[in-house]
Amino acid sequence: MPEYETHEYDVLVIGAGGAGLRAAVEASSMGARTAVITKSLLGKAHTVMAEGGMAAAMGNVWPQDNWQVHFRDTMRGGKMLNNWRMAQIHAQEAPDRVYELEEWGALFDRTPDGRILQRDFGGHRYARLAHVGDRTGLEMIRILQQRGVHQGLDVFAECTINRLFKDSQGRIAGAIGYRRETGELLLFKAKAVVLATGGAGRIWEITSNSWEGTADGHALALYAGADMIDMECIQFHPTGMVWPLSVKGLLVTEGVRGDGGTLKNIDGKRFMFDYIPAMFAAETADNEPEADRWYNDKTVRRTPDLLPRDEVARAINSEVKAGRGTEHGGVFLDIASRRSPEYIRSRLPSMYHQFMQLAGVDITKEAFEVGPTMHYIMGGVRVEAEKQGTAVPGLYAAGEVSGGMHGGNRLGGNSLSDLVVFGRRAGMGAAEYALGLTSAPALDQADVDERAALMMKPLEGDGRENPYAIHTALRTLMQNKVGIIRTESELQEALVEIASLKERLTRVKAGGDTKYNPGWHLALDLEHMITVAEVVTRAAIERKESRGGHTRDDYPNPSPEFGKVNIVDRLGPNGVEVRQEPLPQMPPELAELFADGGDDAHG
Amino acid sequence: MPTANLKVWRGDDSGDYQNYQVEYGHGEVVLDVIHKLQATQAGDLAVRWNCKAGKCGSCSAEINGHPRLQCMTRMEIFEEGEEIVIAPLKTYKLIRDLVTDVSVNFEKAKTIPFVDLEKPAPGDVRRMAQMDIDRVQEFHKCIECFICMDVCHVIRDHPDNMDKFVGPRYFVQLAMVAMHPLDQHPKREMVAYGFGLEYCNITKCCTEVCPEGIHITDNAIIPLKERRVDELYDPLRMIGRALFGKK
Amino acid sequence: MVADAMSALQRRYGKTHRKDRWWVEPLLSGGGLAAFLLYSTVAVVVGPNWSYEVGPYLSPMFEPLIRPDWLPRWFSPGFLILWAPAGFRTTCYYYRRTYYRSYFLSPPACAVAEPAATYSGESKFPLILQNVHRYFMYVALVFNVLLWVGAVKSYWMPGEGLGIGVGSIVMTLNAFFLMMYSLGCHSLRHWVAGGLNSFSRTPIRRLRRKAWEIFTIANEKHRMWAWTSMIFVGLTDLYIRLVANGVITDIHTWKSF
Structure with a gap:
């Protein structure tokens, strides 16, 4: 029988990014015994990569801004698929969360009168993003980390959770995982679990996500019986680096465009003017002088360079396909000819640094190549809006792993605010639930032992499949067949190939032992990735239209019918089950905000 | 493609250096080469990394005696064929390979x-x-x-x-x-x-x-x-x- | 156990894995410092026997000149004042870095093993005395003023009046370099506004912050000014002595001296 290092908590938070840390801080301040589990060291979560800022309608730069405008921008950016209540809570609470971070020591850039400065970003009507140069995510992580440390959180660094367990009544009872350093098995008895595991980018070849984005939380929730929604909606960020190969996919912040950068094709043409969709035509400039004036004069229409990300990514994709791309398959992003070197260096210090060091390109002197990169998954665990609870009692989800908030497409800057707004609420919900239980749900030891044995399988037996090779095959497959532009036939082929990868995974073999063995870790993560890849593919087949982060070549336009439903998935006894469910309806006073026709989402 | 001549610490305190030859391409950094090594010759090589963009600070190591980030050390700074010594951080207790406590x-x-x-x-x-x-x-x-x-x-x-x-x-x-x-x-x-x-x-x-x-x-x-x-x-x-x- | 761990460390790192010529910098700095120390000691000790002033010029190693009548002929007046710049430089953060590396080998260079078995930094006597740096800084600022006075006086030949010579230019440059060195002093930068947390609250604080910014510019080049001023003091002394002792002739506008 395997041995376990066993711990007991009220609330177990899985993931130590912005959402996880905020949830843990909240739960622990409510008196719940709380632990945070992170696959990396504390403070390394992918949140550090968030650059541009944190959207909050504080109105410091444009007093006209308020939560209603932010709410409307979020819904329209999400092609109206969003859970309206989440979008509303988010828009209303984001400013409080910004001020809270400031209270805890964050130092946002300032306006001349000493308030928090806000910057322009795609899809936001007013300059709205509180920021710290272009390293806002790092600031958030560091502040939350210090807050957590001083609140006495228990942190399990470099530990991975492999499965959640439920009691006989179907309530969350605990989780099993392992210490990456030693391979020792960890058993947590917990009354409530908050999933805050982030994204799934490592399922695709070109991604801005770090190795941690292996869809763990999505898979854990699926195995536990929770629902997923909108899993077909994947955000390909329009501007990732494309050269050199070693950094392909690495993010170039939207702040470059927010601060005046513009996209050009190989002929030097600002092509975004050719891709203004009907939905945004009324508020988007169709000529260069007006677009350029907009940065300082919000009475004119905004530049098309700052259309929502899905629009820009598709436009770049079309330019490259039409042969107007660069030799490395991207387009040019030019800020050098538009802003002074001092301005660029002060506003975008880490971009300057990143291009200088990794590509040998001086962005203050020349335009640089960019192209789409898998950046964010809008879909995720289906949660209720108030406290982020799932279909499984005791299971909560916040941040990228949860779904609904961003609908079909996420606006830049809405993610950092999402993390803390809903991280806090999930922590609160989990703590209330856990503290309200009279007795701890009981684990079934047989489940635990069975799972423990399965986890050791990749180290035993005589399989010959290399986990790295399976991973590469999966990423290539998803990039080519479940990428930016999709068709029925390719999606069906993808399903077949996913099934064969699943089969190969049964024969996976990782060399070495359990001590800090990345081959073994990857073999275990692969199960999660393949499961989620299948869910994404099936959801993509189900939504027969183009909307937000889901573009079908065979259904190039949005369809009014599909605009009224979420695609919901779950793991049933016979595998993935997919169904359509009507969107929650917003009350009339909010619906009025879209009276000028917000919901005729274009494709 | 040029070939890197690596000397990487393997194992814990009782371990030793091992020599590896790994091909690398234009613009690659030391971490790319370590990853290739991991995927092809040493599947259980332990190395910490996250963002590979110099933002998370996970992949610190001592490269030819200089403490630095593997993801920000371009292969171009080395002479072709030069022996590149990659060691874990010295100040901390070694766990295994390039990972320290x-x-x-x-x-x-x-x-x-x-x-x-x-x-x-x-x-x-x-x-x-x-x-x-x-x-x-x-x-x-x-x-x-x-x-x-x-x-x-x-x-x-x-x-x-x-x-x-x-x-x-x-x-x-x-x-x-x-x-x-x-x-x-x-x-x-x-x-x-x-x-x-x-x-x-x-x-x-x-x-x-x-x-x-x-x-x-x-x-x-x-x-x-x-x-x-x-x-x-x-x-x-x-x-x-x-x-x-x-x- | 401990021995095992040490040998594993030795095996893993040796003294260093650095392949560059890490020893060049500490060797050059250490050598340069030693050369100056040697020159200035000799210059001061032989002071009275090898003239250090001529016409309107005075060697900076004797500025301000304190030579009361009771002072024995063999005692160099340099000793009466030299403690001040010597103390200022000895306790200077930049010089500390340099001699700790070059002379104490603590460490000889970054990521190169330090030979000493134990280390207590500046926590104990005598190195705890480094904390007096700011007092030497106050005195050094007075010296900077005196050196400027000396530089200005070098344009005025007693009995003859205003003029200019190579020596006056050298003395002016010398006063300038020494001033730049002092302005970059970490203690001065702290004294002027470094201790404040909020700069914007009052006009005085904003003014102090402006000064802090200016001192910061000098501070970032502290190393450069440290070497420039040190070498130039030596050269100025040498020049004036060579002129005073008739080895070379100063070009100037005056008729006598």
Whole structure:
């Protein structure tokens, strides 16, 4: 029988990014015994990569801004698929969360009168993003980390959770995982679990996500019986680096465009003017002088360079396909000819640094190549809006792993605010639930032992499949067949190939032992990735239209019918089950905000 | 494609260096080569990494004796065929291969106080001029790669000082709190206590290796030492305090 | 156990894995410092026997000149004042870095093993005395003023009046370099505004912050000014002595001296 290092908590938070840390801080301040589990060291979560800022309608730069405008921008950016209540809570609470971070020591850039400065970003009507140069995510992580440390959180660094367990009544009872350093098995008895595991980018070849984005939380929730929604909606960020190969996919912040950068094709043409969709035509400039004036004069229409990300990514994709791309398959992003070197260096210090060091390109002197990169998954665990609870009692989800908030497409800057707004609420919900239980749900030891044995399988037996090779095959497959532009036939082929990868995974073999063995870790993560890849593919087949982060070549336009439903998935006894469910309806006073026709989402 | 001639530490304290040949392409960094090695020849090679963009500070190692980030070390800086020695950080206990136990840093983090800000004026938000936060924002750039801690001879060559000396990363953290423009309890006692500031002999290696270019010595450590002199060693201030009470 | 761990460390790192010529910098700095120390000691000791003033010029190693009548002929007046700049530089953060590396080998270079078995930094006597740096800084600022006075006086030949010579230019440059070195002093930068947390609150504080910014510019080049001023003091002394002792002739506008 395997041995376990066993711990007991009220609330177990899985993931130590912005959402996880905020949830843990909240739960622990409510008196719940709380632990945070992170696959990396504390403070390394992918949140550090968030650059541009944190959207909050504080109105410091444009007093006209308020939560209603932010709410409307979020819904329209999400092609109206969003859970309206989440979008509303988010828009209303984001400013409080910004001020809270400031209270805890964050130092946002300032306006001349000493308030928090806000910057322009795609899809936001007013300059709205509180920021710290272009390293806002790092600031958030560091502040939350210090807050957590001083609140006495228990942190399990470099530990991975492999499965959640439920009691006989179907309530969350605990989780099993392992210490990456030693391979020792960890058993947590917990009354409530908050999933805050982030994204799934490592399922695709070109991604801005770090190795941690292996869809763990999505898979854990699926195995536990929770629902997923909108899993077909994947955000390909329009501007990732494309050269050199070693950094392909690495993010170039939207702040470059927010601060005046513009996209050009190989002929030097600002092509975004050719891709203004009907939905945004009324508020988007169709000529260069007006677009350029907009940065300082919000009475004119905004530049098309700052259309929502899905629009820009598709436009770049079309330019490259039409042969107007660069030799490395991207387009040019030019800020050098538009802003002074001092301005660029002060506003975008880490971009300057990143291009200088990794590509040998001086962005203050020349335009640089960019192209789409898998950046964010809008879909995720289906949660209720108030406290982020799932279909499984005791299971909560916040941040990228949860779904609904961003609908079909996420606006830049809405993610950092999402993390803390809903991280806090999930922590609160989990703590209330856990503290309200009279007795701890009981684990079934047989489940635990069975799972423990399965986890050791990749180290035993005589399989010959290399986990790295399976991973590469999966990423290539998803990039080519479940990428930016999709068709029925390719999606069906993808399903077949996913099934064969699943089969190969049964024969996976990782060399070495359990001590800090990345081959073994990857073999275990692969199960999660393949499961989620299948869910994404099936959801993509189900939504027969183009909307937000889901573009079908065979259904190039949005369809009014599909605009009224979420695609919901779950793991049933016979595998993935997919169904359509009507969107929650917003009350009339909010619906009025879209009276000028917000919901005729274009494709 | 050129071939890299690597000499990588394998195993724990009883391990040894192993030689590997790995091909690499244009623009690749040391971490790419390590990943290739992992995927093809050494599946269980332990290495920490996350963002591969110099933002998370996970992949610190000693490359040809220089503590630095593997993801920010381009292969082009080496001569073709040159032997490249890749070793784990020396200051920390080795776990395996390139991974060390840096948990002592998280213990140190607990000892540095948290900010305690003045409340904003009623009906207003907190006001801080950009001029006031410029200096402190530099300290917020730290990515916690712990390379400064690794290179610092106070603990690198004298592990017995580990308990008495929080080290450069945490002096930066202390400076960040002590110099916050709105902190209402200026951390004078903390600064006077110093967390081992007196062990630093300002030889500036931390500043030399910082991948974020933070002027650790000139902007954090020396200003803290000077504040400490204010509290402990300045006779004029002592007389002032004796005559006019605590300032 | 401990021995095992040490040998594993030795095996893993040796003294260093650095392949660059890490020893060049400490060797050059250490050598340069030693050369200056040697020159200045000799210059001061032989002071009275090898003239250090001529016409309107006075060697900076004797500025300000304190030569009371009771002073024995063999005692160099340089000793009466030299403690000040010597103390200022010895306790200077930049020089500390340099001699700790070059002479104490603590450490000889970054990521190169330090030979000493124990280390207590500046926590104990005598190195704890480094904390007096700011007092030497106050004195050094007075010296900077005196050196400027000396430089200005070098344009005025007693009995003859205003003029200019190569020596006056050399003395002016010398005063300038020494001033730049002092302005970059970490203690000065701290004294002017480094101790403040909020700069914007009052006009006085904003003014102090402006000064802090200016001192910061000098501070970032402290190393350069340290070497420039040190070498130039030596050269100025040498030049004036060579002129005073008739080895070379100063070009100037005056008729006598």
